[in-house]
Amino acid sequence: MSGKPAIAPPSGGADPRDVVNAHAPFPIGRLILWAVTAVIVVDFGLIVARNENFGWPVVAAYFFDRTVLNGLSVSLGLTVVAMVIGTALGLVLAIARLSKDTLASSSASLFIWFFRGTPLLVQLIFWYNLSTLFPQISLAIPFGPTLASWETNAVITPVTAAIVGLALNEAAYMAEIIRGGLLSVDRGQAETAEAFGMTKGRALRRIIIPQAMRSIVPPTGNQLISMIKATSLVSVIAMADLLYSVQSIYNRTFEIIPMLLVAVLWYLLITSILNVGQSYIEAYYSRGERRDGAAAPLPAAQEASH
Amino acid sequence: MTAAAATTPLVKARDIHKSFDHLEVLKGIDLDVMPGEVVVILGPSGSGKSTFLRCINHLEAINKGFIEVDGEQIGYRMRNGRLQKLTGNGIARQRRKIGMVFQQFNLYPHMTALENVIEAPIGVHGMNRRDATTEALELLDRVGLSDKAASYPRQLSGGQQQRVAIARALAIKPKLMLFDEPTSALDPELVGEVLTTMRDLARQGLTMIVVTHEIGFAREAADRVVFMDGGKIVEMGRPEEVMDNPRHPRTQAFLARFL
Numbered sequence: 001m002s003g004k005p006a007i008a009p010p011s012g013g014a015d016p017r018d019v020v021n022a023h024a025p026f027p028i029g030r031l032i033l034w035a036v037t038a039v040i041v042v043d044f045g046l047i048v049a050r051n052e053n054f055g056w057p058v059v060a061a062y063f064f065d066r067t068v069l070n071g072l073s074v075s076l077g078l079t080v081v082a083m084v085i086g087t088a089l090g091l092v093l094a095i096a097r098l099s100k101d102t103l104a105s106s107s108a109s110l111f112i113w114f115f116r117g118t119p120l121l122v123q124l125i126f127w128y129n130l131s132t133l134f135p136q137i138s139l140a141i142p143f144g145p146t147l148a149s150w151e152t153n154a155v156i157t158p159v160t161a162a163i164v165g166l167a168l169n170e171a172a173y174m175a176e177i178i179r180g181g182l183l184s185v186d187r188g189q190a191e192t193a194e195a196f197g198m199t200k201g202r203a204l205r206r207i208i209i210p211q212a213m214r215s216i217v218p219p220t221g222n223q224l225i226s227m228i229k230a231t232s233l234v235s236v237i238a239m240a241d242l243l244y245s246v247q248s249i250y251n252r253t254f255e256i257i258p259m260l261l262v263a264v265l266w267y268l269l270i271t272s273i274l275n276v277g278q279s280y281i282e283a284y285y286s287r288g289e290r291r292d293g294a295a296a297p298l299p300a301a302q303e304a305s306h
Numbered sequence: 307m308t309a310a311a312a313t314t315p316l317v318k319a320r321d322i323h324k325s326f327d328h329l330e331v332l333k334g335i336d337l338d339v340m341p342g343e344v345v346v347i348l349g350p351s352g353s354g355k356s357t358f359l360r361c362i363n364h365l366e367a368i369n370k371g372f373i374e375v376d377g378e379q380i381g382y383r384m385r386n387g388r389l390q391k392l393t394g395n396g397i398a399r400q401r402r403k404i405g406m407v408f409q410q411f412n413l414y415p416h417m418t419a420l421e422n423v424i425e426a427p428i429g430v431h432g433m434n435r436r437d438a439t440t441e442a443l444e445l446l447d448r449v450g451l452s453d454k455a456a457s458y459p460r461q462l463s464g465g466q467q468q469r470v471a472i473a474r475a476l477a478i479k480p481k482l483m484l485f486d487e488p489t490s491a492l493d494p495e496l497v498g499e500v501l502t503t504m505r506d507l508a509r510q511g512l513t514m515i516v517v518t519h520e521i522g523f524a525r526e527a528a529d530r531v532v533f534m535d536g537g538k539i540v541e542m543g544r545p546e547e548v549m550d551n552p553r554h555p556r557t558q559a560f561l562a563r564f565l
Contacts, residue, residue: 188410189412192408195363195406196406196426196430196478197398197399197401197402197426197430198426199394200394211414211415289415
């Protein structure tokens with residue numbers, strides 16, 4: 001760098017201080033860092049690829065195995081169902097917690113306190129063993145007649161235990177995320193909706209929630225990814241999810257690491273797809289945020305003004 | 307401006323008291339506003355003028371007295387001879403004939419200008435989308451923003467945002483328009499365009515209650531000027547009376563600052 005003249009020669013009589021003529025210095029340090037990193041990555045890649053203990057051929061053979069794919073669909077199905085129920089219940093809890101009604105806000109707080117305060121794994125095992133606590137589940141009027149009754153073991157299968165456990169736990173977390181989102185919306189927005197004669201429900205749906213989504217979506221994406229991984233916990237209650245499926249295979253074949261790699265790669269693949277989806281959703285809810293952004297297309301009714 | 311013909315007031319406020327915790331902000335306000343009348347409320351900060359305006363559409367609940375708009379008591383109803391508080395939906399229904407423009411514009415930032423204007427007509431007043439859009443475009447044209455229909459609030463200047471907010475309030479065809487310091491959040495060079503729009507509305511016979519610091523607007527557009535101080539109305543009358551010959555020392559002191 002020292003060999004170059006300090007100031008570029010003036011071209012066409014221009015002032016040499018004109019920033020148009022500026023060069024960036026050669027990024028030697030950065031290039032070295034890149035090279036070193038590349039060498040380490042390639043080396044690590046070769047180590048992983050050449051280590052036979054990873055059992056890549058086994059990974060490839062079982063990647064699309066029927067048992068694995070069934071487990072994957074169970075994991076995904078559980079995630080979707082638990083997330084949908086959890087989010088819906090979380091929204092109700094969030095609104096209840098923000099309510100001025102003491103009964104609503106304290107019940108919501110109690111729910112959140114309990115389900116956030118105990119480990120998910122314990123909750124799952126608890127739901128699975130509910131029959132020990134209540135052998136019968138009945139629908140009845142308090143202190144009055146029983147309307148219907150079921151054997152707990154018939155109702156709480158591994159599937160229902162998993163859904164109830166995951167969804168209730170998720171609801172507690174989503175409630176706090178949604179509550180934070182609702183609080184992030186400018187108070188003037190609710191007031192404006194109110195002044196225009198909107199009902200509370202409509203104001204929430206049309207004005208408050210769409211704006212709250214901007215701060216709700218990123219942590220919800222996080223929750224969704226956590227949820228996919230949390231479904232692996234249901235393997236302890238004999239639910240045939242992705243982890244349980246690969247376990248059932250390696251219990252037979254003893255290919256523990258390759259089968260775990262199958263699960264790991266599938267989990268990574270799913271979460272990567274979700275990340276892409278999340279960025280699209282975030283872009284949607286931040287419309288109207290950018291000053292320079294293109295205006296929305298006009299509806300067809302508009303044509304006379306131009 | 308044709309207030310002479312009408313006999314029943316559109317807005318009737320009697321002995322309005324309002325406290326926040328232990329701070330009494332309104333100490334007995336009486337005001338009638340006739341249909342078509344433009345009333346400008348002036349007064350120093352903290353005089354309670356914005357609070358009073360917000361009581362008219364029940365954004366603030368009053369502690370004493372009553373307010374009627376278009377013959378209906380705001381926030382309450384008479385049932386079997388007893389006064390009963392209205393529920394949220396009941397109040398929402400009463401607000402449908404009152405338009406409001408806020409100091410901070412409060413446009414819905416996730417909707418375009420056009421969507422902002424058609425939201426209440428469709429969602430609250432049950433208009434179909436096509437009619438609402440046609441009317442909204444006319445309104446945007448009336449406030450000089452027909453070319454901004456597809457813009458989001460963030461892409462508009464403060465003055466443009468406030469004019470969209472005025473169009474939005476007009477879209478519900480209000481019997482009464484409330485303006486809460488509509489120009490106070492604007493850069494000085496943008497105040498004029500909003501005031502021009504408001505002057506046009508005043509001329510077209512819309513009933514307006516305007517809380518503002520714009521003395522010039524009060525002088526030109528108001529049928530009546532109300533001067534508030536310390537939670538009370540201290541003086542009221544035609545603009546030239548109140549502004550050129552203020553009788554109350556508080557009014558005199560306030561107006562002296564604008565000379």
